[in-house]
Amino acid sequence: MTDTPRRGRTSEPLLTVEGLGLSLPGTARPLLADVSLHIAPGEVVGLVGESGSGKSTTAKAALGLWPRGAEVSGSVRLGDTDVLALRGDDLRQHRSRTVAMVHQDPRAALNPVRRIGDFLLERLPGLPREQARARAAELLDAVGLPEPERRLRQRPHELSGGMLQRVVIAGALAAEPRLLLADEATSALDVTTQAEILALLRTLRAAHGLGLLFITHDLHLAAAYCDRVYVMYAGRVAESRTAKDLFAHPAHPYTRGLLACSPALGTPTAPRPVPGRPPSLADALPGCPFAPRCTEADAACTEWEPRALPLAEGGHAACRRLPESAALSGATERTTS
Numbered sequence: 440m441t442d443t444p445r446r447g448r449t450s451e452p453l454l455t456v457e458g459l460g461l462s463l464p465g466t467a468r469p470l471l472a473d474v475s476l477h478i479a480p481g482e483v484v485g486l487v488g489e490s491g492s493g494k495s496t497t498a499k500a501a502l503g504l505w506p507r508g509a510e511v512s513g514s515v516r517l518g519d520t521d522v523l524a525l526r527g528d529d530l531r532q533h534r535s536r537t538v539a540m541v542h543q544d545p546r547a548a549l550n551p552v553r554r555i556g557d558f559l560l561e562r563l564p565g566l567p568r569e570q571a572r573a574r575a576a577e578l579l580d581a582v583g584l585p586e587p588e589r590r591l592r593q594r595p596h597e598l599s600g601g602m603l604q605r606v607v608i609a610g611a612l613a614a615e616p617r618l619l620l621a622d623e624a625t626s627a628l629d630v631t632t633q634a635e636i637l638a639l640l641r642t643l644r645a646a647h648g649l650g651l652l653f654i655t656h657d658l659h660l661a662a663a664y665c666d667r668v669y670v671m672y673a674g675r676v677a678e679s680r681t682a683k684d685l686f687a688h689p690a691h692p693y694t695r696g697l698l699a700c701s702p703a704l705g706t707p708t709a710p711r712p713v714p715g716r717p718p719s720l721a722d723a724l725p726g727c728p729f730a731p732r733c734t735e736a737d738a739a740c741t742e743w744e745p746r747a748l749p750l751a752e753g754g755h756a757a758c759r760r761l762p763e764s765a766a767l768s769g770a771t772e773r774t775t776s
């Protein structure tokens with residue numbers, strides 16, 4: 440699938456994934472197939488989709504991490520460095536200079552018996568201890584934790600979930616990455632803390648040109664927070680658009696289904712679940728992977744090799760039954776039925 444980075448206003452992409460495929464032996468279909476995405480400096484890019492659609496696998500692949508025994512194809516570049524060509528220490532060093540990842544559960548990232556200061560100091564190698572401590576306190580202050588000096592002496596159980604998530608974000612920012620991969624980083628937080636953390640990330644984006652991959656189940660949050668959004672289904676990108684276009688005129692039936700699952704607050708519509716269940720890796724899913732659950736599919740959809748079709752308003756959708764109004768005239772394959 441092609442989704443070529445736009446040139447012009449932004450500089451070179453921080454992350455460019457092209458045609459990424461990832462297969463494990465013994466599964467009926469790949470974990471990822473033909474995934475392409477890019478993130479420019481200062482851009483907030485959303486990655487949404489049901490559980491098991493491959494969001495975390497995509498983010499980890501951007502770090503050069505995948506399950507043992509996986510067969511990987513396509514390309515992943517951090518800046519102009521080919522991540523798939525790096526190994527061992529070279530990969531770790533390059534990663535630590537450019538990119539950091541924050542996971543959903545901050546407690547999983549923190550050793551319960553060690554102090555917050557130890558966690559942060561480990562992320563500031565090479566600095567004399569006193570300087571590193573001062574920098575750690577500065578980082579806690581930057582993520583909005585009051586009394587940073589006291590926090591450095593505390594252990595994880597003494598802090599709330601929201602405070603811990605701030606600590607983990609402070610740790611991720613210690614190496615001054617250019618790209619932050621936030622995998623459901625705010626999903627477990629109450630809405631007030633979530634709003635504060637999102638505001639903080641927005642500030643960092645404005646101040647340092649931080650690029651952000653924002654993985655979330657919450658489509659409305661993605662709409663409000665992201666510049667562009669990729670919708671994943673069964674290890675593939677179903678649709679990629681600006682957030683505004685995606686939510687105003689979703690092109691792929693799966694995107695429309697996801698939006699119908701969570702109608703916006705204040706709308707009279709009741710939530711309508713996407714029929715059927717998210718597929719497992721044991722489902723081979725020939726043709727369009729969404730066809731078995733798609734109310735608009737016909738027999739030909741199960742034979743159609745999914746690929747990104749350009750949309751008139753910009754972006755792409757992998758659906759052979761795109762309405763005339765959505766498809767870019769003359770550039771897409773059309774259905775005759």
Ligand SMILES: Nc1ncnc2c1ncn2[C@@H]1O[C@H](COP(=O)(O)OP(=O)(O)OP(=O)(O)O)[C@@H](O)[C@H]1O
Pocket residue numbers: 463470488489490491492493494495496497505506507719720
């Ligand atoms: N290390 C692994 N070994 C085997 N299968 C894996 C591994 N990691 C992920 N998978 C499988 O790959 C698929 C995609 O998983 P992934 O964690 O990327 O989904 P996700 O979109 O992040 O889901 P969620 O929203 O639940 O976090 C799932 O079927 C999962 O079981």
Ligand SMILES: [Mg+2]
Pocket residue numbers: 494495496622
């Ligand atoms: Mg995940």
